[in-house]
Amino acid sequence: MxxxxxxxxxxxxxxxxxxxxxxxxxxxxxxxxxxxxxxxxxxxxxxxxxxxxxxxxxxxxxxxxxxxxxxxxxxxxxxxxxxxxxxxxxxxxxxxxxxxxxxxxxxxxxxxxxxxxxxxxxxxxxxxxxxxxxxxxxxxxxxxxxxxxxxxxxxxxxxxxxxxxxxxxxxxxxxxxxxxxxxxxxxxxxxxxxxxxxxxxxxxxxxxxxxxxxxxxxxxxxxxxxxxxxxxxxxxxxxxxxxxxxxxxxxxxxxxxxxxxxxxxxxxxxxxxxxxxxxxxxxxxxxxxxxxxxxxxxxxxxxxxxxxxxxxxxxxxxxxxxxxxxxxxxxxxxxxxQSVVEVRVVDENDTPLPPGQEGxxxxxxxxxxxxxxxxxxxxxxxxxxxxxxxxxxGVFDEDGFLTLKDRSKDVIISGGTNIYPREVEEVLLRHPGVLECSVVGAPHADWGEEVVAFVVAQPGVTLDEADLDAFVTAEIARFKRPKRYRFIADLPKSNYGKILKRELRDLLAAEAKDAANAG
Missing domain, CATH: 3.40.50.12780 (ANL, N-terminal domain)
Known part of the structure; x- marks a missing residue:
């Protein structure tokens, strides 16, 4: 039909x-x-x-x-x-x-x-x-x-x-x-x-x-x-x-x-x-x-x-x-x-989990x-x-209510719109002065989250925030561009070389808390 x-x-x-x-x-x-x-x-x-x-x-x-x-x-x-x-x-x-x-x-x-x-x-x-x-x-x-x-x-x-x-x-x-x-x-x-x-x-x-x-x-x-x-x-x-x-x-x-x-x-x-x-x-x-x-x-x-x-x-x-x-x-x-779908919370093997367990x-x-x-x-x-x-x-409770614990591990939700960090990171990495970068979301009072880019410059290069922002804006929609750039010497990584985004998010949260306490 x-x-x-x-x-x-x-x-x-x-x-x-x-x-x-x-x-x-x-x-x-x-x-x-x-x-x-x-x-x-x-x-x-x-x-x-x-x-x-x-x-x-x-x-x-x-x-x-x-x-x-x-x-x-x-x-x-x-x-x-x-x-x-x-x-x-x-x-x-x-x-x-x-x-x-x-x-x-x-x-x-x-x-x-x-x-x-x-x-x-x-x-x-x-x-x-x-x-x-x-x-x-x-x-x-x-x-x-x-x-x-x-x-x-x-x-x-x-x-x-x-x-x-x-x-x-x-x-x-x-x-x-x-x-x-x-x-x-x-x-x-x-x-x-x-x-x-x-x-x-x-x-x-x-x-x-x-x-x-x-x-x-x-x-x-x-x-x-x-x-x-x-x-x-x-x-x-x-x-x-x-x-x-x-x-x-x-x-x-x-x-x-x-x-x-x-x-x-x-x-x-x-x-x-x-x-x-x-x-x-x-x-x-x-x-x-x-x-x-x-x-x-x-x-x-x-x-x-x-x-x-x-x-x-x-x-x-x-x-x-x-x-x-x-x-x-x-x-x-x-x-x-909803009435027309079945919903489960499952583990890494797709085995259904009981109420109270996240998956x-x-x-x-x-x-x-x-x-x-x-x-x-x-x-x-x-x-x-x-x-x-x-x-x-997410996790179900005993009454059947589902609570979301994370929206796709790394996704940033700003103003109700999903922004995926890799899209932004791939643009940043095309800049000749960028060695490494990681994009995460930081809490924002109006938008829910805002995009923050942690950037490591190529050796001997000093990056200019305005230049970097113009470069990104020329490639992707403005609502996806970072609202803040943080220039750092190294990104936190695991023993396997994986960038630890959680540590970056925790750093931003701690800074926000300190600022609130100082205010």
């Missing part, structure tokens, strides 16, 4: 309800959204010569055109390749080339970056600017009579997730995977009422975009902030305007919303139904502050790009009873396994990806034994 079935159904059941809005302005109802998506689909198949299964990339900030375009891709029987709009053109180029995308859509602010990326991705035949003349021409065409028939195992969403190998891997998400995650949202996270709204403050290329599915299915409007992203005052205004509002957010966004609400005279959250947070654990103190300001309107999930939004979850029901004797333990956890988190079920695009070795390793090996360490 084509996941587009959800919009096709909504265009009948919810045809006159608001489907897409920019800020407070309704642009299209569900009948119109369906027609516009099928027009885009017809144009991609006829004018651009695409065939079932071809990949189409989108490099865009949040915009109403994103919604109709991605649904148009599915209506045509094509696979969407959502690209993080913050990436450097060289990183965009790798994804375009590796995915084999023949067409790429770009928001106007990303057109230049895509043009630069295409010089390294010769397989891309056409670039279309959203809301530009070529995009308008697609919309002016005759819509497809009906959406393409697809097998449940056909590729729908090719999601590139950074990895410890230094190159992103394309997780193949099928129509069946997306249907399973949608079902699990209703069962385990939130009940979406018809006529509600989801405010897309987080990137639609990631989690927020995946939450289109349950909201479209139930006739809830897709509301795009006029800023195109997260602005706390704007979000508060939209929450006060739209009924039954939900939102997906990183913990950093919630913290900023709460801080801004505390400054307001009389913040109105009466229309807020739920904010679902994910991407990183949220500190208990931050959760409690959010509950004080927002009320019991939080839910959380734990997932990966390989099992999108769907490993464990904690519905808002668990945030209501703050008198429960284990309330703080519960909200510190990642919740229960690797593994999962299996319909939400788990088909595999990695053009990477059978990584697929075999990650899906060995039929289980998704997350690389994350």
């Amino acid at each position: 084509n996941i587009y079935h959800l919009l096709a159904r909504a265009s009948t059941v919810h045809r006159d309800r608001p489907a897409v809005a920019l800020g407070k302005t309704v642009l299209h109802d569900f009948a119109a959204l369906d027609a516009r998506a099928r027009a885009i689909a017809a144009g991609l198949l006829s004018s651009h010569g695409l065939a079932r299964g071809d990949r189409v990339a989108i490099v865009a900030a949040n915009t109403p055109a994103y919604v109709e375009t991605v649904w148009g891709i599915w209506a045509a029987g094509l696979a969407a390749v959502p690209v993080n709009a913050k990436l450097h053109p060289k990183e965009i180029a790798y994804i375009l080339d590796h995915s084999g995308a023949r067409v790429v859509f770009a928001s106007p602010d990303k057109a230049d970056a895509v043009a630069e990326a295409r010089t390294h991705a010769p397989g891309v035949e056409t670039a279309i600017t959203l809301d530009g003349p070529d995009h308008d021409a697609l919309l002016a065409g005759t819509p497809l009579a009906s959406h393409a028939e697809m097998a449940r195992d056909d590729l729908a969403w090719l999601f590139y997730t950074s990895g410890t190998t230094g190159r992103p891997k394309g997780a193949m998400i099928t129509h069946d995977n997306l249907l399973a995650t949608t079902t699990s949202y209703f069962l385990d996270i939130d009940q979406v009422p018809p006529g509600g709204a989801i405010v897309h403050a987080a990137p639609m290329s990631h989690g927020s975009g995946l939450y289109m599915f349950p909201n479209v299915a139930m006739g809830a409007a897709q509301v795009i902030p006029e800023s195109g992203g997260f602005d706390a005052l704007e979000i508060m205004d939209l929450i006060a305007h739209w009924p039954e509002v939900s939102m997906f957010a990183a913990p950093t966004m919630i913290n900023r919303l709460v801080a801004k609400a505390r400054e307001a005279a009389a913040p109105d959250f009466s229309n807020l139904r739920v904010i679902v947070y994910g991407g990183a654990p949220m500190h208990v103190a931050d959760v409690e502050r959010a509950l004080d300001v927002l009320g019991p309107r939080l839910a959380q999930l734990y997932g990966q790009g390989e099992s999108p939004m769907c490993i464990t979850g904690l519905s808002r029901a668990y945030y209501v009873d703050r008198t429960h004797p284990r309330f703080r333990d519960r909200i510190a956890s990642a919740g229960f396994p 690797e988190i593994v999962a299996r079920g319909n939400p788990v990806m088909k595999g990695y695009w053009k990477n059978p070795e990584a697929t075999a390793e990650t899906l060995r034994g039929g289980w998704l090996h997350t690389g994350d360490v």
Whole structure:
């Protein structure tokens, strides 16, 4: 079944309800959204010569055109390749080339970056600017009579997730995977009422975009902030305007919303139904502050790009009873396994561990990806034994709550976004003055963690921080660049020569503690 079935159904059941809005302005109802998506689909198949299964990339900030375009891709029987709009053109180029995308859509602010990326991705035949003349021409065409028939195992969403190998891997998400995650949202996270709204403050290329599915299915409007992203005052205004509002957010966004609400005279959250947070654990103190300001309107999930939004979850029901004797333990956890997946904690031999013992988190079920695009070795390793090996360490308690102990040994989570140190290290090591380096995360009050690079210079070389930073910024996205550089004589290493990142993290933590005590 084509996941587009959800919009096709909504265009009948919810045809006159608001489907897409920019800020407070309704642009299209569900009948119109369906027609516009099928027009885009017809144009991609006829004018651009695409065939079932071809990949189409989108490099865009949040915009109403994103919604109709991605649904148009599915209506045509094509696979969407959502690209993080913050990436450097060289990183965009790798994804375009590796995915084999023949067409790429770009928001106007990303057109230049895509043009630069295409010089390294010769397989891309056409670039279309959203809301530009070529995009308008697609919309002016005759819509497809009906959406393409697809097998449940056909590729729908090719999601590139950074990895410890230094190159992103394309997780193949099928129509069946997306249907399973949608079902699990209703069962385990939130009940979406018809006529509600989801405010897309987080990137639609990631989690927020995946939450289109349950909201479209139930006739809830897709509301795009006029800023195109997260602005706390704007979000508060939209929450006060739209009924039954939900939102997906990183913990950093919630913290900023709460801080801004505390400054307001009389913040109105009466229309807020739920904010679902994910991407990183949220500190208990931050959760409690959010509950004080927002009320019991939080839910959380734990997932990966390989099992999108769907490993464990904690519905808002668990945030209501703050008198429960284990309330703080519960909200510190990642919740229960979602209904459509099995989750285990296993040892190094993949033997299940009992409650109370830490190990690797593994999962299996319909939400788990088909595999990695053009990477059978990584697929075999990650899906060995039929289980998704997350690389994350966790522990179950006797009540079935899963608590995360580490997010992939070395991953840095800044503002809800995963940053893998090896990607940054490989760039640093290309600098002629760098002998060795190690990148770790340090605690940060606003972002959760910030990137810190420990650098050893080549003999006789004196490194300049500004020069090194400019070198890194020219190669990777700005959000991945180190926020601090520490120049040291030697990196701590084990007897086997392995760099001991733990010692570097401990050093930063000790320095932060000393600074706090001195203050």
